[in-house]
Amino acid sequence: MNTSAGDGSPERAEYRRSAGSPRGEARRRELLERVTDDLMVNGLVDFSLRRAARAAGTTHKVLLYYFDGADDLLRQAVPGLRERHIGNAFATAAQGLGGGTLADRVRAMWQHLGEEDAGLRRVLDQLIGLAMYDPVRYAEPGREVSQQYLPALLSICPEDWSDRRRHEVAEMILATLRGFLVERVTSGDTAGVDAGFEALIRALEREEAAGR
Known part of the structure; x- marks a missing residue:
C-alpha cells in the first residue's frame, strides 16, 4: 500500500478531506497561531517551511497537509498577525x-x-x-x-x-x-x-x- 504523502497520493487526498472538517480546521488554526507567534519574535527574514514546523511543534510534512507550502502559510499568517494584535x-x-x-x-x-x-x-x-x-x-x-x-x-x-x-x-x-x-x-x-x-x-x- 502506498503511504507516501506526496502530492496526489491517496494518503494526502484523504488527509486533505479530513483537514476540511471542524477538527481539521481547528488544527489548522492552531498551527497558524504558533507560526504567527514565531513571526512576531523572529520576523520574516529566513522564513521557511522547516522553521515554521519547528515553531509549530510538528513536521514540515504535516504543515503541507494544511497549507500549500511556505508561501501559502506566509500569506495566511501575515494578515492574521495584524488582525490579532490590532x-x-x-x-x-x-x-x-x-x-x-x-x-x-x-x-x-x-x-x-x-x-x-x-x-x-x-x-x-x-x-x-x-x-x-x-x-x-x-x-x-x-x-x-x-x-x-x-x-x-x-x-x-x-x-x-x-x-x-x-x-x-x-x-x-x-x-x-x-x-x-x-x-x-x-x-x-x-x-x-x-x-x-x-x-x-x-x-x-x-x-x-x-x-x-
Missing part, C-alpha cells in the same frame, strides 16, 4: 472622534500606528522591504496587509463624498502614511516625518473644505 482598534481610533474632521481622524489613526506593538511594526517593515527585494514571494502578502487599512480609511471620509472621491483620498492617505512609516524606520528622521505629516493634514483640511 483587531478593530485602528478603526475604533478613527471612529472615536465621531463628529471630528477628516484631518482629526487621520491624526488619531497616525497616533495609533505609532503605538503599535514593536514586534508587529518590525514584521510589517520587513514585509515592505522584502516585497521590493522579492516581489514574487512577498508582494501579495504586503499588498493584503496594506489593503486592511482601506475599510477604516474609507469609513472616515465624509459620507456625502462620491465613492470615487472617497477611494481617491483613502488611497492617498494610505500611500502617504505607509511612506512615512518606511521613512521613519530607514532614516530615523522623526522631525522630517512629523513635518510631512502636518503637510498631509493641511492637504486634507483643504480637500474637505473644497467639498463644502
Whole structure:
C-alpha cells in the first residue's frame, strides 16, 4: 500500500478531506497561531517551511497537509498577525472622534500606528522591504496587509463624498502614511516625518473644505 504523502497520493487526498472538517480546521488554526507567534519574535527574514514546523511543534510534512507550502502559510499568517494584535482598534481610533474632521481622524489613526506593538511594526517593515527585494514571494502578502487599512480609511471620509472621491483620498492617505512609516524606520528622521505629516493634514483640511 502506498503511504507516501506526496502530492496526489491517496494518503494526502484523504488527509486533505479530513483537514476540511471542524477538527481539521481547528488544527489548522492552531498551527497558524504558533507560526504567527514565531513571526512576531523572529520576523520574516529566513522564513521557511522547516522553521515554521519547528515553531509549530510538528513536521514540515504535516504543515503541507494544511497549507500549500511556505508561501501559502506566509500569506495566511501575515494578515492574521495584524488582525490579532490590532483587531478593530485602528478603526475604533478613527471612529472615536465621531463628529471630528477628516484631518482629526487621520491624526488619531497616525497616533495609533505609532503605538503599535514593536514586534508587529518590525514584521510589517520587513514585509515592505522584502516585497521590493522579492516581489514574487512577498508582494501579495504586503499588498493584503496594506489593503486592511482601506475599510477604516474609507469609513472616515465624509459620507456625502462620491465613492470615487472617497477611494481617491483613502488611497492617498494610505500611500502617504505607509511612506512615512518606511521613512521613519530607514532614516530615523522623526522631525522630517512629523513635518510631512502636518503637510498631509493641511492637504486634507483643504480637500474637505473644497467639498463644502
